[in-house]
Amino acid sequence: MRTTVLDRLRSESGSALLLVAVTLFALAWANSPWSGLYHEIWETHLGVTLGPWGLDLSLHHWVNDGLMVIFFFVVGLEVRQELAVGSLRDRRRALVPLVAGVLGVAVPAAVYLAVAGREAAAGWGAVVGTDTAFLLGALALVGPAMSNQLRIFLLTLTVVDDFLAVSIIGVYYTDGLKITALVVAVVALVALYFLGRTRQWRSAPYVALVVVLWLATLESGIHPSIAGMIAGLLVPAFATHRGIVDHVGNLFRDFRQSPEADVARSASRGLAQSISVNERLHVSLRGASSLVVVPLFALANAGVDLRGDTLGIALTSTVTWGVVAGLVIGKLVGISGGTWLAIRMGLGKLPDGVGPGSIMGGAALSGIGFTVSLLVIGLAFTQESQISSATVGVLLAMVLAWILGWLIFRVARTRFGEVSADLPVTLTPPIHEEYDHIIGSPHAEAEVVEYFDYECPFCSRTTGIAQDLKEHFGSRVRFVVRHLPVTDLHEHAERAAVVAEAAARQDKFWGMHKALFDHQNDLGEETYTHLARELDLDLEQFERDLEDPVLLKVVRKHKESALDSGARGTPTFFLNGSRHIGPHDARTIIAELEAQMATQDEHPFRRRS
Incomplete structure (x- = not known):
């Protein structure tokens, strides 16, 4: 089967390389003779009015406070799927990555505060989140050739990580609440909950309520990221049952025998009802999120002008090294230590086929913060020098975490024989006439x-x-x-x-x-x-x-x-x-x-x- 460029970009390694390319392009643009155009574009305002009501935001805020809601909504959908039919459904399997995820948030925050000090304490939220897309892409590039079990472990861990990170953004980085708008947001959340309880299978009512929720949250003063996450959590997910599949098969048989518009619509509706609205929305939005939303976010936020003394100030700033230490050291220690602690407490064991070296390699790659980190930086700091220093810290941490992960995986492979982080793939024992x-x-x-x-x-x-x-x-x-x-x-x-x-x-x-x-x-x-x-x-x-x-x-x-x-x-x-x-x-x-x-x-x- 022919593989297109778009297919490659949709892969985990492809999306990671796309983000790297966009980040480098943003840096190059911001440090070029056309840097003024870069900042001018993102500060351009775009307004939407409807009678007396209007919304006027800069393109930078449309990306950070608008499009990024789609990203966090997809994250919420993934969490709900994991809770309903995925790895978090079995609470016993989820305990180890749960503990690792909690410590993977707490330890980096503590490390950042220890390095950055009180003057820049507000930036501690920049080191708590892991960029899942970058993490999985880096794992595909530098991890073991077979690493599906490690991937599942890290995905479960990032579910915890993302939930805590978005909760921190929504609670800690919020001020000036507007009660009326907040009440509308709560009403929208309640409506979403009851819509799910009614087993509504059409996606349009959910999307409409999410839009209302986003607008109300934006007006209330709470960062819209938490609205996206919670909305995704409220969209129901379920496993497809055999009886539903058989029913859909009968509908398509009817269409085969009578290819008419009404029969076709009935078959199409039956097919849609067989898959949860959560999964359908996730499939519809996942590509847009990874190929459009996140790259646009990188383009809008990674363009730091390093000319003059900006880079020199950043490299001597405690903010920069607080971010680097929190992400690179804090994530490695927190996740590895949390995994070891959970196992010692008897809460679970490592996934089948995954060794401790692979866990440490994955923990190191979790130091790639990027998306959540850059978002928090814009909320935590008001001084341009601190914003620049923290952004440099995120970019430097991304490179160091990638190199550290590669080194750990290399040592695990050569010294400890961890050539795989997955289940076996060879039939054991082979086919035998008397056995089979x-x-x-x-x-x-x-x-x-x-x-x-x-x-x-x-x-x-x-x-x-x-x-x-x-x-x-x-x-x-x-x-x-x-x-x-x-x-x-x-x-x-x-x-x-x-x-x-x-x-x-x-x-x-x-x-x-x-x-x-x-x-x-x-x-x-x-x-x-x-x-x-x-x-x-x-x-x-x-x-x-x-x-x-x-x-x-x-x-x-x-x-x-x-x-x-x-x-x-x-x-x-x-x-x-x-x-x-x-x-x-x-x-x-x-x-x-x-x-x-x-x-x-x-x-x-x-x-x-």
């Missing part, structure tokens, strides 16, 4: 292994992926299934797997496999006996086998192989022995297999033995 349930020839060109759960609504037997693969490839691919009962979510899954293994002793595994999926909403002992009769099994032998502990060991051995192979949920697919990462729809898997087969045809010596 296989459809297809051992001489097939490709192998697909699925770890499944009989109560999983998206496993291949219910979605038809296995049938799609068979129809497309025929005998060129063999299909293998292994058990991965997710017992904390599906109470019948492990027992159903034992039932399938009991049927396998009478050579009826695939018949029972199909039947269990057909009855996955009605699993229980009566169902198992009924299915055994339908499959004409020897019931006495079936009952004896169900109580045989060997079969439970077989199922748990499958589950152990899943964990050893990096599978943590269902369905998880392995293509030719490697874990498939990304969408697992039939079209994507077929495309990946076709690409691998084409490579094998071009390089026959790489074929599977």
Whole structure:
């Protein structure tokens, strides 16, 4: 598939490099003969009037107080998703990054105050936030080649970081409150809450209320960033259920049979309702936020004129070194120390596949403050010399944090063998005729292994992926299934797997496999006996086998192989022995297999033995 420039910019490394480029451009512009034009543009006013009401802001404030609300709204949406269906849903997994995130805010603030002193104490908020886009981009560039588990840990941590940072901006850097406007903002928040409770699926009412909230917050004197964050938190998120997907499938089948405008609109509405409004807004705004809003913010705020004695003053200023020390040292010590403390307290453990060196490397990269730091600087200081010094400190900290992170990852890789910060990707053990349930020839060109759960609504037997693969490839691919009962979510899954293994002793595994999926909403002992009769099994032998502990060991051995192979949920697919990462729809898997087969045809010596 051809990769466009826009696709590259949308990647985490691409967006980070874009921000670096824009920052350097802003610095170059502000220090060029055209620097006057730079400041003149951002001080140009743009007004909007409607009858007696009007809003008149400079372009600089339109970016900082307007467009940046979109950025913080997206952050709020992400936090709500993590709380509802992501890493913060499991409170046990969230405790370690929660403690690390809190100390990752408190320690940098303390370090800044110790270095900068009382005269510049207001700038402590400039060192509490991490720029998530820069962090993930830097991780993609200097971190381990496989670092998804570390990435998830750092994302969870930045959720805490962002929430605290925006709360600090909204509370600490606010003065001159206007009560009437504040009441309107509160009413808008209450309306957003009840709108979510009514399960309104259309995005327009949410957007309208967010606009009202932004205007009221702007008028009230509170910085609008907190309005964006809280609004995002109030937009509901949920996981898509299989029943909804089936309903949407029926709607599109109706359209296929009767391609009329009303039927098309019904199908389109059903598709929208199947995905939470939170996720739809997040997908719609994420690109604009990372490719437009944040680069514009960098362009408007990173242009520090370093000519004359500005740089010399900055390099001797306690504000500059307070910011540098807070971000570079404070983040490293706070996050690493918080992680170590949480583990010692028994609150959790490091993510699978992630070593302490990788945690320290990620903590170092968290010293890239940028977006939140520059925003706070504009709110905390009024003297131009302090603003310039603090901005230089942020830019210097960004470079030093990047270099420090690279050095730590290098040492972790060469001295401690931490070549990866992710789950395993290799199928362990490999496919074995006696160990696995296989459809297809051992001489097939490709192998697909699925770890499944009989109560999983998206496993291949219910979605038809296995049938799609068979129809497309025929005998060129063999299909293998292994058990991965997710017992904390599906109470019948492990027992159903034992039932399938009991049927396998009478050579009826695939018949029972199909039947269990057909009855996955009605699993229980009566169902198992009924299915055994339908499959004409020897019931006495079936009952004896169900109580045989060997079969439970077989199922748990499958589950152990899943964990050893990096599978943590269902369905998880392995293509030719490697874990498939990304969408697992039939079209994507077929495309990946076709690409691998084409490579094998071009390089026959790489074929599977």
